[in-house]
Amino acid sequence: MKDKFVLALVLIFSLTVFSQQPKLKDIFNGRNLNGWIVPTNNIWWSAENGMLIGKSDPEKKGSILWTKNEFKDFEFETEFRFGEGTVDSGIFIRNDKQQIQLGISGALKRDMTASPYIAGLGYPVEAHNINRILKPKDWNTIKVIAIAGYYEVWLNHIHVMSYTSESFIEQGPIGLQVHPNNEMTISFRNTKVANLK
Template identity: 50%
Template structure:
């Protein structure tokens, strides 16, 4: 009987991309490995899906764009795997939108600082108010990395490959908005994403 119950639970929840993280938060998949059903796809062809991965690659004109979720969120935690493929990677995760009241969690080289700022929050008009720690030891330049970012009220926390690397409290933060993945304009680059999950807090 016990095994029947376990099987029923698996059949009920296993196909809708639902699981729990280490904090007990129910996590829902934002990418099923086949299509971008949870996202608003920009025009231009920079975002494609292949072999279970989201591929973000600049077109010949080096045009950039942002892949936004269709839904908006208040407090949440988002986690994904990323791999830097080629070029001068400048990407990131937008937390609740794109303006001066929402930080972007950097992935790769900062265009303004010209060095890797992965895990650090970028704020328009304020640059990087804090810098993530131990990233040079944790970041895999040629392999897959797991990054987790949490937005709780106006407090933001980031983990890279299982280790907490950044805490930041932002005054006047917007407390609701979509999540976005960035492909920065003005450079040739390719970055891949997979295993994207989000949990409301």
């Protein structure tokens, strides 16, 4: 029943997209962390030269930077660039149990960019042709659409993944991650979101 409901939502959304493109709004202003919930004693996140930079701390505790706003159905788009170290990051969808991976999976020891990580399931599906599409030393664009538990991802404007989660949260913030136990940096820019109604 839940799957049929999600499928119906997806079909309605698809018809809407063809008739009207969602209006993306900036959620990073390029100058500071306004609009984000900044961790206490923040040493992970900074804004420099129009970029949002995540960097591991000396003790490798890691961090998640959450939006202040919460979202139900949404389209999220950002450019990202891997920096130093072993980059293990992600885009969290409404909570810290479901994300779209960016970089190396700590569990699988290989790049799983654009694949969904679901707590308790690991990576239920793998994004297609990432080794051909991803630019490891340059800027990449990723777009994530989340409609209830239905997730779609485009990497550098190429559709690479669809997945339906049965354990999704209906509403919550969007998060960016610096994974624990890693030395790494990752940069984001042109970070935008649109509510899908």
